Amino acid sequence: MTNHFIDYKNSDVVMVIGANPAENHPQAMKWILRGKAERGTKLIVVDPRFTKTAAHADIYAPIRPGTDIAFLLGIINYALEHNLYFHDYVVNYTNASFLVDPNFKFEDGLFSGATTKDGQFVYDPTTWQYQKDKDGKIKRDPTLQDPNCVFQVLKRFVSRYDIKTVCRVTGTPEDVYRQVCELYCSTGRPDKAGNIVYAMGITQHTYGSQNVRAVAILQLLLGNIGIAGGGINAQRGESNVQGSTDMAMLYHLLPGYLSCPDATRHPTLKDYLEKETPKTSFWSNTPKFLISQLKAWFGAKATPENEFCYQWLPKLDGKEHSHMAIFQSMAEGKIKGFFAWGQNPAVGGPAAEPTRKAMEKLDWLVVVDLFETETAAFWRRPGADPRKIKTEVFFLPAAFSYEKEGTVSNSGRWIQYRWKAVDPPGDAKSDLWIVDRLFKAVREEYRKGGRFPEPILNMVWDYDAPGSEEPDINKVALEINGYEVDTGKPLPGFAKLTNTGSTACGCWIYAGYWYPDPDLGVVAAKRRDRTDKTGLGLYPKWSFAWPANRRIVYNRCSCDPSGRPWDPARALVYWDGSKWVTFDVPDFGAKDLATGAEIPPEKSAQNPFIMVPEGVGRLFGAQYGPRAAALKDGPLPEHYEPIESPVRNLMSKQQNNPLAKIYQGEGAARGKPEKYPYILTTHRLVEHYQSGAVTRNSPWLTELMPEMFVGISPRLAAKLGIKPGDRVVVLTARGKVYGRASVLPTLQPLKVDGKEVEVVALPWHWGYQGMAPGDSANVVTALFGDPNTFIPEYKALLCDVRKA
């Protein structure tokens, strides 16, 4: 999230698209309702289902699953056509005035540069670049009139998305859609704040990244980024999915969003730093981040002479190793050992049955969890013969959240401390204890010899606490926070990091979270001070928000170039004529670090987006050097149909995202609308959590929501002769699932290009284990993914429904 949950109360208009906070983030919903009660916030809800969030909406806009780009580009077009965008913001703080290569084209649903490589469709992004003058500076036209400037390119591109066309694609009634355009574009003024809230409804598509880009373009045009009450707020589904992402539990990253070394691009540390370090933007500090991380990991062994042990890190092979790719490799027998550590892919991953079957190919599986999950019990799942499954399975019992201590990061980037209430029961242990002991056991084996033992034998691993069974959480946290190598003193923030080896820091964005607060006498993450001077809900002394305890990122954009706040009632920072007054931590150079002198606003007005090399928000996602590559599927979002769709693409002859990632095997089988006429979407319920690994073992929650069900519209139920409570079967090209029919008017057919289209909705919390077993919706989902993130297309598939 660019902002945070409490900040929702500061919005004039909230548009919830692809999220259902009343169900999945109830306390976030509370802050929307607080805004409604206190300042008259208007709420727009865009969803295929009339959700509990929609029940509170001022405007509810039904949408066909998978058509968010058309919906958002139509609003962008409306803002541009009616001059409702925030002109001064757009000219100064976005790349609207930048000139694009005149050879950039978009024709027949494809961008210029379409080509094939190794038999695969790819784009050559050469024409997706800016024009430069002879000094290498980007050419600009601040009048926004040049036909090649980003503003005009965008205007032409979205002009095809007029209200009529958009509504033919999305199935939204035209009058409702027009109201959405009018209301949301009313925030394109200095004194108004519009907030877009999204979740998996935006991301789980074969163009999920481009959906997010569409949200970003709209928010930039309306001047809604970097201000209180605005922002792009991705509500994250797990208590620490923000933190686990920060800690890079992802193949392509090291902690702190540093790229994992790649064999082709980064054979040496020098190559890595050259390729990964842009000349401008905050990422120009990459060498400090990586070298401090190598010092944290390899200690005294890491020296300038040996590339700080860079070669001890594994390197990627240029292929992707994401969730779906991992199970594909497992099915092919290439993966022999597997840790399912606090995750239950047998229920939560797409194409559940092939996932379960793939685990039969393993030599060994280690499951670390609280309960016997479907993943732990895959070898005795219904229909399997354990005697034929050779996989060895180890189950390590873990501690629950309040049976241990440590920090978790919420969606608003607040790193909060959880104190320990009780010991874990029986032999259960904290995950910290488990990884500590497991690493030590492996190291013990390698003391006797083995292949390339150096990183195992030399990894800094000194977390013992005298007199305690548990590792010392303070030692781990200090390493993440960063410290001076000579003195061991904690670092107050990442500004102190060096590239010489004099500092060690496990995750640069967390620098400061374990630094003692001088007033409160506790480390920042443990702070519980409720001071809120502005009344905006920033709570600067409650826990620690990364980066640098900044509550609203890009906050330079809350002022005009001369430093006056666009809206004094929502001021986060401002220039008083001689110095910056800061209610939030400035996200720009406010003071010279060496001299402490104030930096006047004209300077920071040049680069209010310090994380991108252009220094401004990207309406056009240009190919622009390290850490600013274009998305693989284009510099602008274009509507394509989901891989399985009941209709032809009305926007171009290109039916699907040409770069959509389609995996192999039965899980990737593709259904046709003739056989599977209804749209299938998946969703969650307030009573359960993800794959139900914990909540289906909770008597209270199981009693509240005991059984898998299938949501169908009253019209479809009548057509098929299905009554509420009937047992029905949902079929897709991948398989079938059973459940009881939930027939409610919250689902209605959509009129798509004159044709009525039905949507069938499945919650996905069930499996064959737990107190109340039920079919897993993911048995019928597919191995189709976004080309940038490889997230599965869970939200828009095709199915048939029958009475069982």
Next chain:
Amino acid sequence: MRKISRREFIKYAGLGVAALSLLGSVGRGGPVFSQGTVGALPKLRRAKETRSICAYCGCGCGLIVYSEDNRVVYVEGDPDHPINEGSMCPKGIALSDANTIVNWQHRRQLNPRRITKVLYRAPGSTCWEEKDWDWALKEIAKRIKATRDATFEEKDEKGVTVNRTQAIAHLGSASLDNEENYLIHKFLRSLGVINIDHHARL
């Protein structure tokens, strides 16, 4: 007003009308003031209070965990917490179930579904066996070493140093603490693992 019996309620819930259960979870926007929480309920006066953060969605709500004799007896929203201001959703308020439940005799006991022993299932076996930690850690370490050493790649086909194994994979976890994930990441990279992923991808 006609009351809905629990049985009827469950029937409706199964049909997707569980909207009812949300009524208590979403405040109407009015401010909530901290009343001080000590001994909010007389029966909790002896209990130990511990501040925690909810284990479910990404809101980061504060909660107070009440425990007696090393067992959780009750969980409530932390009224001092600026995000949830004391209220909790139906899932969050049921967090105590992961530790203890109320049994048919109306007594609180450890959730009998919790796994409290290390378990092992041998190849082709039809059941779990209980084991101890020392055995399991040693055996897993041996498996890791055998798999890693059999598949380790020091260099790729172009002669670039890669120091990796592609035969071990890891998933997890958005349910673990930052410090835990950080150490697991270090552990995996020290082995040369590149197949690492978790919930954030899904």
